[in-house]
Amino acid sequence: xxxxxxxxxxxxxxxxxxxxxxxxxxxxxxxxxxxxxxxxxxxxxxxxxxxxxxxxxxxxxxxxxxxxxxxxxxxxxxxxxxxxxxxxxxxxxxxxxxxxxxxxxxxxxxxxxxxxxxxxxxxxxxxxxxxxxxxxxxxxxxxxxxxxxxxxxxxxxxxxxxxxxxxxxxxxxxxxxxxxxxxxxxxxxxxxxxxxxxxxxxxxxxxxxxxxxxxxxxxxxxxxxxxxxxxxxxxxxxxxxxxxxxxxxxxxxxxxxxxxxxxxxxxxxxxxxxxxxxxxxxxxxxxxxxxxxxxxxxxxxxxxxxxxxxxxxxxxxxxxxxxxxxxxxxxxxxxxxxxxxxxxxxxxxxxxxxxxxxxxxxxxxxxxxxxxxxxxxxxxxxxxxxxxxxxxxxxxxxxxxxxxxxxxxxxxxxxxxx
Amino acid sequence: xxxxxxxxxxxxxxxxxxxxxxxxxxxxxxxxxxxxxxxxxxxxxxxxxxxxxxxxxxxxxxxxxxxxxxxxxxxxxxxxxxxxxxxxxxxxxxxxxxxxxxxxxxxxxxxxxxxxxxxxxxxxxxxxxxxxxxxxxxxxxxxxxxxxxxxxxxxxxxxxxxxxxxxxxxxxxxxxxxxxxxxxxxxxxxxxxxxxxxxxxxxxxxxxxxxxxxxxxxxxxxxxxxxxxxxxxxxxxxxxxxxxxxxxxxxxxxxxxxxxxxxxxxxxxxxxxxxxxxxxxxxxxxxxxxxxxxxxxxxxxxxxxxxxxxxxxxxxxxxxxxxxxxxxxxxxxxxxxxxxxxxxxxxxxxxxxxxxxxxxxxxxxxxxxxxxxxxxxxxxxxxxxxxxxxxxxxxxxxxxxxxxxxxxxxxxxxxxxxxxx
Numbered sequence: 141x142x143x144x145x146x147x148x149x150x151x152x153x154x155x156x157x158x159x160x161x162x163x164x165x166x167x168x169x170x171x172x173x174x175x176x177x178x179x180x181x182x183x184x185x186x187x188x189x190x191x192x193x194x195x196x197x198x199x200x201x202x203x204x205x206x207x208x209x210x211x212x213x214x215x216x217x218x219x220x221x222x223x224x225x226x227x228x229x230x231x232x233x234x235x236x237x238x239x240x241x242x243x244x245x246x247x248x249x250x251x252x253x254x255x256x257x258x259x260x261x262x263x264x265x266x267x268x269x270x271x272x273x274x275x276x277x278x279x280x281x282x283x284x285x286x287x288x289x290x291x292x293x294x295x296x297x298x299x300x301x302x303x304x305x306x307x308x309x310x311x312x313x314x315x316x317x318x319x320x321x322x323x324x325x326x327x328x329x330x331x332x333x334x335x336x337x338x339x340x341x342x343x344x345x346x347x348x349x350x351x352x353x354x355x356x357x358x359x360x361x362x363x364x365x366x367x368x369x370x371x372x373x374x375x376x377x378x379x380x381x382x383x384x385x386x387x388x389x390x391x392x393x394x395x396x397x398x399x400x401x402x403x404x405x406x407x408x409x410x411x412x413x414x415x416x417x418x419x420x421x422x423x424x425x426x427x428x429x430x431x432x433x434x435x436x437x438x439x440x441x442x443x444x445x446x447x448x449x450x451x452x453x454x455x456x457x458x459x460x461x462x463x464x465x466x467x468x469x470x471x472x473x474x475x476x477x478x479x480x481x482x483x484x485x486x487x488x489x490x491x492x493x494x495x496x497x498x499x500x501x502x503x504x505x506x507x508x509x510x511x512x513x514x515x516x517x518x519x520x521x522x523x524x525x526x527x528x529x530x531x532x533x534x535x536x537x538x539x540x541x542x543x544x545x546x547x548x549x550x551x552x553x554x555x556x557x558x
Numbered sequence: 559x560x561x562x563x564x565x566x567x568x569x570x571x572x573x574x575x576x577x578x579x580x581x582x583x584x585x586x587x588x589x590x591x592x593x594x595x596x597x598x599x600x601x602x603x604x605x606x607x608x609x610x611x612x613x614x615x616x617x618x619x620x621x622x623x624x625x626x627x628x629x630x631x632x633x634x635x636x637x638x639x640x641x642x643x644x645x646x647x648x649x650x651x652x653x654x655x656x657x658x659x660x661x662x663x664x665x666x667x668x669x670x671x672x673x674x675x676x677x678x679x680x681x682x683x684x685x686x687x688x689x690x691x692x693x694x695x696x697x698x699x700x701x702x703x704x705x706x707x708x709x710x711x712x713x714x715x716x717x718x719x720x721x722x723x724x725x726x727x728x729x730x731x732x733x734x735x736x737x738x739x740x741x742x743x744x745x746x747x748x749x750x751x752x753x754x755x756x757x758x759x760x761x762x763x764x765x766x767x768x769x770x771x772x773x774x775x776x777x778x779x780x781x782x783x784x785x786x787x788x789x790x791x792x793x794x795x796x797x798x799x800x801x802x803x804x805x806x807x808x809x810x811x812x813x814x815x816x817x818x819x820x821x822x823x824x825x826x827x828x829x830x831x832x833x834x835x836x837x838x839x840x841x842x843x844x845x846x847x848x849x850x851x852x853x854x855x856x857x858x859x860x861x862x863x864x865x866x867x868x869x870x871x872x873x874x875x876x877x878x879x880x881x882x883x884x885x886x887x888x889x890x891x892x893x894x895x896x897x898x899x900x901x902x903x904x905x906x907x908x909x910x911x912x913x914x915x916x917x918x919x920x921x922x923x924x925x926x927x928x929x930x931x932x933x934x935x936x937x938x939x940x941x942x943x944x945x946x947x948x949x950x951x952x953x954x955x956x957x958x959x960x961x962x963x964x965x966x967x968x969x970x971x972x973x974x975x976x977x978x979x
Binding site: 449 | 595634813816821822826827828831839841843845846848849850851852853854856857858859866870871872
């Protein structure tokens with residue numbers, strides 16, 4: 141019998157990152173478009189829906205309009221009803237101390253009244269920034285089986301890359317399933333173990349309340365990975381690692397973001413959107429008002445994802461087109477990701493480009509270099525730019541949003557930032 | 559803008575549309591899918607929405623289930639709110655007029671209580687069967703300006719087609735002075751589009767006069783023209799009755815032209831994506847290495863490995879390796895297995911075409927279907943909902959495979975032109 145939900149999910153969706161600054165100039169990282177119709181946070185939300193977890197809070201602070209708009213009332217993920225709901229928790233003023241969220245842990249700490257009101261048996265903390273499919277019921281079951289204070293989902297990464305992550309040393313207590321975490325280090329310079337934390341945490345509420353309070357009282361920094369996990373490790377709690385083995389896509393840098401997009405393509409895509417059952421909110425950006433893709437007489441579309449509302453008269457290869465993209469005749473788009481309402485003019489050629497919403501490429505514009513795509517050579521273009529006819533932009537360039545015409549009146553060389 | 563709550567809209571969606579053959583075996587004509595994502599009725603509903611009208615009754619009778627689920631709460635067309643609503647009005651028993659709807663006017667008469675319960679100055683009556691865009695608000699303003707009792711939307715059609723319509727002869731002011739329903743010998747090229755604006759009080763009086771008068775075009779309109787002010791509101795532009803297989807196919811093909819006269823998105827036509835079986839889950843269309851897609855419309859959720867030319871694909875269609883689609887309309891979730899060929903055909907939802915099978919084979923497009931010679935005579939072959947065409951089957955032109963046929967239902971792998979399974 142299902143009475144009140146036992147698990148409260150909290151999605152950390154507040155952040156922006158400097159490496160993705162062009163795409164996060166006007167939206168948090170979790171609201172960055174992904175996959176031709178969705179947003180990055182849709183992966184966490186869809187996973188929650190498919191796991192039957194529908195009491196959700198989203199902690200949001202940076203430029204949250206786009207995110208609030210996207211979440212709506214949560215109906216897209218079936219999160220409306222007597223025991224279902226999405227609450228967006230922005231920073232707020234109170235009678236005591238009131239401040240912006242000083243970190244992910246502080247964001248949860250400032251909303252403890254909300255958490256305690258729901259009085260969950262387990263608190264599931266997630267990041268809204270990752271592209272993956274996970275049935276959270278498995279890690280929750282492991283967490284309960286072990287009667288753990290904290291269970292962390294971890295992915296084995298090459299030792300050479302381990303220094304970029306929070307990494308755990310997991311013992312062999314339950315073999316393939318997981319084990320006790322013996323040590324945890326946040327971005328160690330010389331890692332000696334390589335189970336990377338995926339920012340999927342199951343907490344025993346009393347333990348979380350206690351450590352958040354201590355963190356707020358005594359520390360200078362308020363992050364889960366850097367502060368909360370080490371504190372819990374130091375206090376001899378029962379901390380387990382749940383071994384995850386599926387696909388995990390990062391979106392922290394332009395190169396990572398582009399690579400994760402490319403993982404949607406190919407004969408057997410690493411990200412099978414359909415199989416994963418990704419849901420998004422069709423209400424905003426009038427996605428539901430779009431007619432089907434229209435391909436012209438000279439169109440060619442290969443190894444690509446194209447959503448409703450696009451018009452393709454030219455060539456599209458290894459690319460992802462969001463609704464409203466128009467590729468005019470003679471134009472060529474390769475290895476690129478074009479967000480909503482991009483227009484690619486006659487005879488223009490784009491190679492390895494990530495272009496934000498509402499960018500118009502004039503006729504005969506050239507962006508990027510021909511040849512095999514490389515993640516390091518992605519040119520990223522901020523929103524609302526008009527690239528004039530015939531302009532040449534190199535590879536690995538960065539064009540900020542809303543540039544004025546006089547800033548676009550020249551060739552942009554490889555690697556330049558405008 | 560004339561205030562939306564002063565005008566009531568009645569949408570006649572009861573039509574059988576039997577000439578659409580297998581497309582209307584499981585659904586009413588207004589619920590027939592069109593242009594990939596839409597249903598025919600979306601055009602009328604969106605015209606109503608875009609004209610700022612928001613009190614709507616939909617009169618249904620024939621196979622209303624898919625229509626009802628498509629309408630839902632009416633939220634897709636903004637018909638929910640304090641003064642906005644859409645109500646389904648099926649025939650019912652127990653009231654004074656308890657019977658099946660015997661005609662357009664009879665259907666409206668049986669819902670007089672609905673009309674009275676929503677006091678309105680005018681009542682707009684239209685059909686849910688047509689593909690067009692029209693500003694009904696402009697028609698209402700015309701109606702008031704002319705101080706008309708009734709205004710009928712009319713358009714010029716070729717003389718060769720006039721016999722299918724109600725026709726009117728107008729005087730210099732635009733007042734209709736003579737009316738002929740489906741004339742054998744045309745005297746005018748002005749045809750009724752089946753869109754009427756009535757002064758509500760006038761409509762109620764007319765309906766109550768004689769219960770034997772069951773049809774607008776046959777009975778009430780001629781009577782009104784004789785006695786009162788009936789005006790013609792001239793419409794120019796794209797308007798199609800997609801009531802025949804040929805017209806339905808042609809209107810879909812019209813979408814694919816480089817400068818199409820018809821563009822659902824530009825017209826502000828809204829589908830209801832939530833009423834579908836898998837509402838929001840459709841992912842972007844996926845195109846494999848080596849596929850060919852030209853002069854076509856492809857909806858979200860399709861996966862194309864083969865070749866698609868001059869065709870309209872609804873969501874979730876899979877075109878396997880070396881499979882080819884040409885000049886066809888493929889509805890939701892059809893699967894064309896490896897090497898299958900579909901040429902000049904309409905596939906209803908969930909059809910599977912087995913490996914190497916051909917739908918639409920041969921050069922003879924002129925031999926009509928033997929069972930339905932008036933439905934299929936231009937070469938189009940139709941496959942019914944959920945049917946499975948066995949691997950390597952060869953199906954000719956003007957054929958019909960009725961819904962849910964499976965391998966054992968095919969007497970032989972060769973289905974000759976004009977045959978029906």
